[in-house]
Amino acid sequence: MIDPKTIKWEELGFGYIECAYRYVSKFKDGKWDDGALVTDSNIVLNECACVFQYSQSCFEGLKAYYTKNGDIVCFRPDMNAERMYDSALRLEMPPFPKDKFVEACEKVIAANKDFVPPYGTGASLYLRPFMFGSNPVIGVKPADEYEFRILVTPVGPYFKGGAKPITIKVSDFDRAAPNGTGHIKAGLNYAMSLHAIQTAHREGFAENMYLDPRTRTKVEETGGANFIFVTKDGTLVTPKSDSILPSITRRSICYVAEKYLGMKVEHREVFFDEVKDFAECGLCGTAAVVSPVGKIYDHGKEICFPSGMEEMGPWTKKIYDTLTGIQRCEIEAPEGWIKVIK
Numbered sequence: 206m207i208d209p210k211t212i213k214w215e216e217l218g219f220g221y222i223e224c225a226y227r228y229v230s231k232f233k234d235g236k237w238d239d240g241a242l243v244t245d246s247n248i249v250l251n252e253c254a255c256v257f258q259y260s261q262s263c264f265e266g267l268k269a270y271y272t273k274n275g276d277i278v279c280f281r282p283d284m285n286a287e288r289m290y291d292s293a294l295r296l297e298m299p300p301f302p303k304d305k306f307v308e309a310c311e312k313v314i315a316a317n318k319d320f321v322p323p324y325g326t327g328a329s330l331y332l333r334p335f336m337f338g339s340n341p342v343i344g345v346k347p348a349d350e351y352e353f354r355i356l357v358t359p360v361g362p363y364f365k366g367g368a369k370p371i372t373i374k375v376s377d378f379d380r381a382a383p384n385g386t387g388h389i390k391a392g393l394n395y396a397m398s399l400h401a402i403q404t405a406h407r408e409g410f411a412e413n414m415y416l417d418p419r420t421r422t423k424v425e426e427t428g429g430a431n432f433i434f435v436t437k438d439g440t441l442v443t444p445k446s447d448s449i450l451p452s453i454t455r456r457s458i459c460y461v462a463e464k465y466l467g468m469k470v471e472h473r474e475v476f477f478d479e480v481k482d483f484a485e486c487g488l489c490g491t492a493a494v495v496s497p498v499g500k501i502y503d504h505g506k507e508i509c510f511p512s513g514m515e516e517m518g519p520w521t522k523k524i525y526d527t528l529t530g531i532q533r534c535e536i537e538a539p540e541g542w543i544k545v546i547k
């Protein structure tokens with residue numbers, strides 16, 4: 206384990222650094238145990254564990270960070286608890302109780318205080334709650350035993366270059382989230398997207414724009430973030446689909462755009478054909494925060510957004526400033542959005 210005093214917080218990318226404690230709870234004989242913080246970062250499992258054979262696993266992602274007045278807070282952990290509950294049900298796993306999820310987040314953050322990046326460094330402590338089927342199964346069926354864990358790692362920006370607009374490509378591959386299962390964050394969905402993301406990176410693109418696999422006419426999301434678009438007259442448009450992850454950041458942005466910025470907000474199907482007419486495009490998510498997209502490459506053609514090639518477009522900047530202001534407690538947050546860690 207690294208000594209946190211030696212971490213260069215400003216230089217962090219989005220990578221894994223082993224921290225002091227992780228939270229572990231086990232499900233056996235039909236119930237979850239009390240859970241505990243442990244120091245060992247290794248997991249020993251039988252070779253036939255369901256997670257290895259049939260990828261029975263799901264995960265979440267959220268961040269903890271310092272505010273200006275010295276509090277450590279995290280953003281809407283109840284929403285992650287709820288989404289993970291849904292993921293577990295869809296994967297025939299026993300859902301982890303939502304109140305215990307939030308409690309476990311608090312415990313693991315408090316235990317790893319030394320790894321929470323200082324205020325103003327731009328970095329934060331990323332929490333990765335995850336759950337998997339742990340006992341041996343060989344016939345195709347769910348496990349009987351499970352582990353719920355939360356690991357933490359300090360992280361910097363997800364995309365290299367921080368707030369600089371990125372270039373993405375229209376993917377030749379489908380994101381493997383079968384229709385109706387987009388609301389889950391499951392290991393296998395991401396495994397099936399690894400070839401697509403590596404292909405995009407090899408070609409020099411930061412991410413993929415996935416289109417709906419059935420008709421390839423509608424915009425879905427990227428590998429790790431939802432889309433936001435702004436029209437020339439300042440309307441926020443976000444794609445609606447059954448096969449994309451309902452981003453907590455995106456749902457927060459829609460609220461902020463309407464209630465704090467007075468924008469018109471549309472959550473609807475977005476056809477790829479209309480993308481060229483938007484003024485601004487961005488990606489949003491816990492890891493991505495709000496990252497501007499300057500250019501979309503589509504098989505030899507390019508869509509360049511009129512504002513946002515060199516820096517964030519004006520509406521994207523307003524959304525970014527307001528959302529991050531709320532997250533850092535510099536702008537009053539809607540009730541229940543900020544959880545202070547004691």
Ligand code: PLP
Nearest residue numbers: 429430431450452453454490491
């Ligand atoms: N879409 C995908 C595929 C993701 O992996 C993520 C990251 O969690 C998101 C969207 C953004 O979701 P959230 O804002 O809840 O982090």
Ligand code: COI
Nearest residue numbers: 266267429490491492493
């Ligand atoms: C997150 O934003 O928490 C995610 O899970 C995205 C992942 C691709 C890092």
